[in-house]
Amino acid sequence: MTLLSVKNLRVTFDTEAGKVEAVRGVSFSLGRERLGIVGESGSGKTMTGRSVLRLIRPPGRIEAEEMRFDGIDLMAASERQMRALRGQRIAMVMQDPKYSLNPVMKIGAQLTEGLRLRDGMSAKAARLKAIEALEAVQIRGPERVMEAYPHELSGGMGQRVMIAMMLIPNPDLLIADEPTSALDVTVQAEVLSILDGLVRDRGMGLIFISHDLRLVGRFCDRVLVMYKGRVVEELEAKNLMNATHPYTQGLLNCLPRIGGNRSPLPGLDRAAEWAE
Amino acid sequence: MATMTEWLRDPSPSSRLQARLGQSYLAWLRMRRNPLAMVGLFIILLLLAMAAFAPWLATHDPLTQNLGQRLLPPGTPGHWLGTDDFGRDIWSRIVYGSRITLYIVTLVAVTAPLLGLMIGTVAGYFGGWVDQVLMRITDIFLAFPRLILALALVAVLGPGIENAVLAIALTAWPPYARVARAETLTVRTSDYIAAVRLQGAGSGRIIWGHVMPMCLPSVIIRVTLDMAGVILIAAGLGFLGLGVQPPTPEWGLMISSGRKFLFEQWWVATMPGLAIFIVSLGFNLLGDGLRDVLDPRSSGK
Amino acid sequence: MSMIEIENLSVHYPAKGQLVRAVEGVSLRVGEKDSFGLVGESGSGKSTILRAICGLAPVSAGTIRIGGEPVPTPRGRAFSRRVQMVFQDPYASLHPRHTLDRTLSEPLAIHGIGGSDARVVRALEDVGLPAAFRFRYPHQLSGGQRQRVAIARALMLEPEILLLDEPTSALDASVQAETLNLLNRLRAERGLTFLMVSHDLAVIDHMCDRVLVMQHGRAVEELTREALAGAQMKTDYARTLFEASADRMLGS
Numbered sequence: 001m002t003l004l005s006v007k008n009l010r011v012t013f014d015t016e017a018g019k020v021e022a023v024r025g026v027s028f029s030l031g032r033e034r035l036g037i038v039g040e041s042g043s044g045k046t047m048t049g050r051s052v053l054r055l056i057r058p059p060g061r062i063e064a065e066e067m068r069f070d071g072i073d074l075m076a077a078s079e080r081q082m083r084a085l086r087g088q089r090i091a092m093v094m095q096d097p098k099y100s101l102n103p104v105m106k107i108g109a110q111l112t113e114g115l116r117l118r119d120g121m122s123a124k125a126a127r128l129k130a131i132e133a134l135e136a137v138q139i140r141g142p143e144r145v146m147e148a149y150p151h152e153l154s155g156g157m158g159q160r161v162m163i164a165m166m167l168i169p170n171p172d173l174l175i176a177d178e179p180t181s182a183l184d185v186t187v188q189a190e191v192l193s194i195l196d197g198l199v200r201d202r203g204m205g206l207i208f209i210s211h212d213l214r215l216v217g218r219f220c221d222r223v224l225v226m227y228k229g230r231v232v233e234e235l236e237a238k239n240l241m242n243a244t245h246p247y248t249q250g251l252l253n254c255l256p257r258i259g260g261n262r263s264p265l266p267g268l269d270r271a272a273e274w275a276e
Numbered sequence: 277m278a279t280m281t282e283w284l285r286d287p288s289p290s291s292r293l294q295a296r297l298g299q300s301y302l303a304w305l306r307m308r309r310n311p312l313a314m315v316g317l318f319i320i321l322l323l324l325a326m327a328a329f330a331p332w333l334a335t336h337d338p339l340t341q342n343l344g345q346r347l348l349p350p351g352t353p354g355h356w357l358g359t360d361d362f363g364r365d366i367w368s369r370i371v372y373g374s375r376i377t378l379y380i381v382t383l384v385a386v387t388a389p390l391l392g393l394m395i396g397t398v399a400g401y402f403g404g405w406v407d408q409v410l411m412r413i414t415d416i417f418l419a420f421p422r423l424i425l426a427l428a429l430v431a432v433l434g435p436g437i438e439n440a441v442l443a444i445a446l447t448a449w450p451p452y453a454r455v456a457r458a459e460t461l462t463v464r465t466s467d468y469i470a471a472v473r474l475q476g477a478g479s480g481r482i483i484w485g486h487v488m489p490m491c492l493p494s495v496i497i498r499v500t501l502d503m504a505g506v507i508l509i510a511a512g513l514g515f516l517g518l519g520v521q522p523p524t525p526e527w528g529l530m531i532s533s534g535r536k537f538l539f540e541q542w543w544v545a546t547m548p549g550l551a552i553f554i555v556s557l558g559f560n561l562l563g564d565g566l567r568d569v570l571d572p573r574s575s576g577k
Numbered sequence: 578m579s580m581i582e583i584e585n586l587s588v589h590y591p592a593k594g595q596l597v598r599a600v601e602g603v604s605l606r607v608g609e610k611d612s613f614g615l616v617g618e619s620g621s622g623k624s625t626i627l628r629a630i631c632g633l634a635p636v637s638a639g640t641i642r643i644g645g646e647p648v649p650t651p652r653g654r655a656f657s658r659r660v661q662m663v664f665q666d667p668y669a670s671l672h673p674r675h676t677l678d679r680t681l682s683e684p685l686a687i688h689g690i691g692g693s694d695a696r697v698v699r700a701l702e703d704v705g706l707p708a709a710f711r712f713r714y715p716h717q718l719s720g721g722q723r724q725r726v727a728i729a730r731a732l733m734l735e736p737e738i739l740l741l742d743e744p745t746s747a748l749d750a751s752v753q754a755e756t757l758n759l760l761n762r763l764r765a766e767r768g769l770t771f772l773m774v775s776h777d778l779a780v781i782d783h784m785c786d787r788v789l790v791m792q793h794g795r796a797v798e799e800l801t802r803e804a805l806a807g808a809q810m811k812t813d814y815a816r817t818l819f820e821a822s823a824d825r826m827l828g829s
Contacts, residue, residue: 040749041720155619184618184776185821211749254754256783258822259806264761265754265783287717288709295676295712467670471727474631475684475734476657485683489674 003173003205004052005029007066011047011229014059022047022060024229030173034199034206036216036237038251039226045209048226049175052207053090054082070172087114091166095178097158101150108146111165133164137194156187160194167198173205181210192219213240213251225251303569313565319558326374334368338525347541358543360533362523366547369525373548376526377555380441380510381503387445389499392452397483397491399453400460411457417450422505423512430518437526440519444509448502452495459491493570500563504556511552527552578645580738580770581607581630586639588622588629588794599625601794602639609737612764612771614785616778616818622794623774624665627740630772631662643738654688661731665743667723671715677701677726678711684733700729704759721752728759732767739764741773745780757783778822782806790815 011023023044028035039045051062054074067074069090072081086092094100102110111130115121121129127146134142137160150158159179166174179195180188196219199206210216216223217240225233225248233245243249250268281301289295307313326333335354342363350358350366357367399410417425429443463469464487472486511528513519520526522533527548534545588600600622607613615623628634630641632652641648643659664670671680681700682693690696698708704725715723724744731739744760745753757780764771775781781788782805790797790812798815810816 040751185778186618186817189821213750251750254751256754256757256779258779258782258819260779260783262761262783264758267755267758268751287713288707289712290709292676292678292712295678295714299714467664467666468672470631470633471662471664471670471730472672472683472687473633474652474657474660474662475687475730476652476654477683477687481687486672486675489672 002029003031004069005066006048006052007064009048009051009062009064009067011044011051011056012061012063014061021229023051026224026226026229026231028224028231028234030205030207032172032203032205033222034208034220036208036210036220036223037226038210038213038216038223040211040251042228043226044229045211045226046177047229049092049177049207049209052173052175053086053092055086055092087166087171088118088169089171090173090175091169091171092175092177093159093162093166093179096182097150097153097155097162098182100162101158103150105149106146107148107150107153107161111146111161111168115168129168130164133168134161136167136198137161137164138190139164154187155183156191159183159191163191163195163198167202170202171204173207174199175207175209177209178211179208180215181212213248214255217241307565307569310565310568312561313568316558316561316563316565319554320562323374323378323555323558326371327378330371330375334365334371336365336368338364338369338372339523340364347537347544349541350543350547357547358541360530360544361537361541364525366530366543369530370527370548370551373525373527373530373551374555376437376520376524377507377510377552380437380444381506383441384445384448384506385499385503387441388448389452389495391445392449392454393456393488393491393495395449396453396456396458397460397487400457401464401479401483401487407457410453414450414453417447418454420447422447423509426509426513427516427518430513435518435521437520437524440510440513443513444506447509448506451502452498455494455498456488456491459494460487463487463490497563497567497570500559500566503559503563507552507556507559578609579606579642580609580611580644581605581613581772582640582642582645583626583630584640584642586626586629586641587637588625588634589637590635599634599794600629603789603791603794603796604639605789605796605799607770607772610764610768610770611787612773612785614781614788615772615774615791616776616781616788617791617797618776618818620793621791623791624742625794627662627742627772627774630660630740632656657684657736658688658734659736660738660740661734661736662740662742663724663727663731663744666747667720667727668715668747670727671723671730673715676712676714680715680726681730681733684730688734696733700733701726703732703763704729719752720748721756724748724752724756725759728756728763732763735767736769738770738772741771743775744773746776753780760784778805778818790818 006029007027009023009026010021013020013022026048037045037048047056050056052067052074054062056062064075069085108127108130111133112123112126115126115129116123130146131142134145139145139157139160145161153161176195180191183191208216208220217237220237223235223237223240224231225245227247233243233248235243243252246269250266253266254268256265283294284298284301286294286298289298344363345359346361346363348355348359350356352358355365357370359365395410395414399407425447426443429446430439433439433442469482469486472482510519511531514526514528515532517532520529522529530548531545537544584604586600586603589596589598603626605613615626617623625634629636632650648656678697681697685693685696697711701708701710706722706725718726745756748756761784763769771784773781773784782802786802787799788805789799792814798810798812800810800815804810808819810819
């Protein structure tokens with residue numbers, strides 16, 4: 001039942017200033033469930049997500065004892081095999097749709113390109129499938145959106161298009177890297193519930209990467225909390241409020257609350273021994 | 277030595293000077309990893325040394341004629357690069373000629389980019405009709421081939437080294453103005469310019485202290501890449517008899533006088549030609565290296 | 578007395594041949610030493626109001642008064658000694674080729690204020706940065722440290738009013754907490770008046786006594802802190818915004 005298993009993953013960058021270890025021995029396994037990876041900037045959460053697709057550019061290096069997706073050894077797979085996996089079986093949604101969509105191509109053309117070139121579908125069939133995908137992410141008037149350019153869409157709309165595009169090949173695993181951070185709060189909720197519904201209906205695995213611990217706690221089944229390239233705590237989302245690790249507690253408490261008192265917000269103790 | 281590098285690499289410098297030197301040191305480290313740029317730098321340093329120590333390096337007086345020894349081939353004892361049609365030692369003339377080349381290059385490198393920077397940043401910062409007027413003037417200058425424009429200017433001003441420099445500088449600034457304006461357009465809407473404007477700074481202070489430092493790297497890179505062209509135009513003017521006047525040992529002029537004997541006594545034109553080639557190459561290589569070091573887009577890595 | 582009075586402010590400007598109505602008839606008053614919040618989603622015009630106060634966006638209609646007097650155009654030096662601003666992105670708001678020393682002493686040089694050495698060191702200490710940072714460049718600092726420098730810069734001229742444009746939205750949650758604490762401490766120590774913009778209702782609630790909810794360039798509803806905490810909003814939009822934020826806060 002394990003879809004993805006990762007053991008002792010390390011990502012190292014060789015720079016002028018010496019070796020920088022972005023990920024230092026991360027292990028986790030994932031079934032057809034929703035796993036959240038939470039951490040602040042520089043915690044290595046994005047690098048962990050990208051490593052699964054082997055999308056780390058030199059001078060970065062990926063090392064792992066094991067990285068296996070549905071029986072395929074990702075560390076040993078050829079670049080060609082990886083290309084066949086990316087998008088088809090493992091899809092990724094990035095933070096900002098502005099940078100992920102081609103600015104000079106119509107949405108329709110971008111959605112159908114893969115279907116026509118890779119799956120050899122006719123233009124008409126591909127178009128129908130694309131419209132279906134846009135409807136699945138609750139876009140009203142998908143025909144109009146098909147004819148639009150990315151800059152004509154709002155942020156929330158763009159992100160929905162991205163999700164639709166990623167879900168067309170019906171992947172087994174979706175990696176969503178801060179998919180809602182660039183969106184307004186009211187739009188965030190909508191996009192999340194759409195994502196949630198799709199993942200549930202299709203029985204996909206989801207890796208949800210975010211800096212927002214509360215959001216992840218509400219949305220995922222299990223949570224990995226990362227700090228400086230290590231997993232400091234792994235827990236069931238429903239037990240989030242009973243987190244024991246001081247870093248996790250710090251992340252939970254440092255956000256202001258509506259109607260909370262005005263006393264100074266608790267900060268993180270970065271000098272503690274777990275923070276080396 | 278070790279303490280010196282430590283002082284330079286100190287992440288918390290204790291004075292403005294140390295901070296600036298530390299940054300230059302890091303740039304130097306990046307530059308040092310580019311072998312071609314180091315070759316370019318070496319050539320330029322050689323040119324500087326040649327100009328500085330000309331009296332000691334030259335074996336003969338560059339102006340004394342000796343008609344008994346005219347057109348000797350390279351390798352002749354006492355004249356290892358040969359002599360020209362007046363019996364003057366070519367090596368000594370090239371050595372002294374480096375001073376003139378350097379003089380022209382330095383003057384142009386100081387005046388043209390400064391003029392271009394000022395026009396470009398002012399046009400970019402103010403926009404509107406100021407931009408329109410300044411950029412149309414720039415376009416007019418850009419519309420003519422540089423050598424033709426320099427020729428026309430020299431024809432009006434009269435031949436001579438100062439006028440040649442003036443003519444070259446007046447034809448060289450438009451590209452700098454364009455580069456500076458393009459940089460200014462991206463910088464002027466940034467938050468740090470808004471912040472200093474909010475502090476009550478006037479336009480002069482903003483342009484000089486905040487916009488220009490951002491335009492400087494791309495202009496400096498262009499200058500070093502253009503230096504080869506400047507040397508060639510100066511040589512071209514000399515060749516056409518409109519720049520430096522004989523008997524001054526200027527490289528372009530030397531090629532021009534050697535043209536008459538090109539087929540029989542090839543070295544008279546070839547030796548100064550080689551000198552121009554090597555120095556141009558030096559500036560080009562240095563410019564390429566500087567681009568890697570100074571370009572803000574690459575230094576983030 | 579009101580420190581900031583804005584009446585019927587409209588900001589229109591042409592962009593790509595169309596007239597953008599960024600702000601449309603917005604009025605607000607901020608009392609002395611008060612903290613007032615502007616909240617809304619992207620495109621609601623909340624940041625444009627701050628920029629209009631500073632003269633960075635054109636005022637098409639309406640009036641802006643600071644301390645009872647209409648603001649002059651151009652704003653001038655007297656204005657800059659009363660009102661300063663902290664920008665959203667700490668990576669874009671510090672000059673990349675100036676040391677912190679230069680950044681912090683520039684306002685003093687502009688206004689001909691002496692003793693810049695001592696003032697710069699004190700300003701760094703006030704925002705919790707070591708004096709050893711004085712000759713560093715911005716790229717040698719983290720996002721939170723840069724935002725502290727930006728706050729120090731805004732306070733160099735000892736203004737009465739600080740305009741805060743999403744000062745923590747680019748920062749990590751724990752760094753946001755430290756920065757908000759710093760701002761609150763500085764406000765208490767110096768008796769500053771805050772006008773703060775944010776998309777995060779919880780941040781505004783933590784910092785401000787009154788809040789104006791904006792949408793599409795118009796004011797939707799003004800709420801006191803108590804009304805916000807008690808969810809006593811009258812308009813649908815303010816409620817939607819509240820629920821989207823409150824929902825996040827409740828956890829699982």
